[in-house]
Amino acid sequence: MIIEYLKVFITGGIICSIGQILIDKTKLTPARILVIFVTLGVIFTAIGVYKPLVDYGKAGATVPISGFGYALANGVIEEVKDKGFIGIFTGGVKATSAGIAAAIAFGYLAALFAKPKIK
Amino acid sequence: MENDKIKMTVKEYSEYVESKSAKSPIIKNIFLAFISGGLICVIGQIITNLCINYGIESKDAIIISTISLIFLGAFLTAVNLYSKIGKYAGAGSVVPITGFSNSIVAPAIEYKSEGFVLGLGANMFKIAGPVLVYGILTSVIVGFVYWLMLLVR
């Protein structure tokens, strides 16, 4: 149990640290970092590199935005297997639909009630 | 573009500025990003495990955990806490899915003043939009390549 959480902690920590190095060393903006991570997540999953990371680090690899890429890639591959050509267009979004819908719903709700504030 | 009084070229000036400007405390930043990013992932794992304990299938458990983290990110943004955490955590709070949620809620709150359609609605995905665009685009390419591979086989 503790070992499991430790693995999650370390995997997630390392992925975020890579992001931090990119921010500090390359002047990439957070928006660009997110794009790089999600794209790499998709590609690494497709070539079979990300799966072992998920098996080892579990949420440590699925919670970072690269995990979103992992879900997209897995979804599209599964769907193409099942449905063929149509799967190319339905697989990715289907697998991540919960996240997208939740982000829109909670985001909208939060925006209704919140007021911008100075940091 | 050079100035007649400055004895440096544009290139020399930018190198000089680079040597002069204060650097981010990178070791400290990495440490904080590691801790905070790791912790957020652990929270995700705890939620997943709880769901599994209640007899939910592990695939659904991960979805529930994702939704919960998105809610958490949105909530902390709405109460003005996420930006404060972000100042310390850096990438540790940008890279996890809570950061994705934050990047949707932040512009939504801010652009509410320009109306609900063209303000809030249009700007909600100002920062997170590219993530969806490039994520989904790459997934379509991956799907296409995989489909071709299946054809050839």
Add this chain to the structure above:
Amino acid sequence: MKIGKQTLKLESTPKILETSAAVGPKESDGPLGIYFDIKCSDVFYGEKTFEKAESKYMKAAIDNLLYKLNLQNDNIDYIFAGDLLNQCIASGYCIRDLNIPFFGLYGACSTFVESIILSSLFINAGYGTKVIASASSHFCSAERQFRMPLEHGNQKPPTAQSTVTGCGAALLVPHTFEKKVPVVTYVTPGKIVDMGIKDMNNMGAAMAPAAFDTIITHLKDTERKPEYYDAIITGDLGVEGTDILIDLCKDYGVDISKVHRDCGKEIYDLTKRDMNAGGSGCACMASVFSGYFYQELKEKRLNRVLIVATGALMSPISIGQGESIPSIAHAAAIENEV
């Protein structure tokens, strides 16, 4: 009269009769807090949006300026003002309610000195007897326009500067006014200097060469030495920018390190987190000069100052298109008469 390359000598030495400064919460808590006339702890200033709040800060500063002198709006001939927002809406909406003929200026963070220069030239030429110069900025409206939404959790690099919330306003009158107050003697409008810096989080480095160019030109044109001034005050170069300016001057054989001061470095307590390299924005020079330095001049703790406000003339569009940051610096010599 034009002297030297780009400096104007104001023969009739217009007087700065009075100033007024309104600032937000962070500025009130800063080391210069006690000098500002109006301190509002609410960044919204009771308004619904940050843009409206910025207008209100300007309105408060101008109303207070008139109140201090017991003047009415229709006593004022012209007003020169500007801010950082698209189409200068903060000034526009503020002055809509004032009923004073208005010239809207955009000089980015150099706007306050640009206003002072044009107002004093108007007075010098006899085109008016009471002209207001003003400039405003607001942290939240500027972040919105130039950077990320406020609630977005991101880190800023140590070279980043924080936009000052507030406004400064000054009333310029002809020399014939009896009161003994500081006068404007020389003004040096600046040229655009661009040394190829593209980093929006390092404005000090982008603007320092412009400040350098204007200061050196001013000293040459007026045949003055840096020591002539009790202080050469730049607007918002911040920590990095100040170092670079002093270095550039040294390389040129002029030492300004003893007299140089920077409003951006003085307005906040830089040891606090998030202050990074200091303050910026139109209101940085506007509020610090109107609140603090004008008092120092009036009470004769300083007698001769050169105010040099620097502005970075980029927009989010030009930055997105990969352009570098063109910068400008305007200078005005303000002195007590002996």
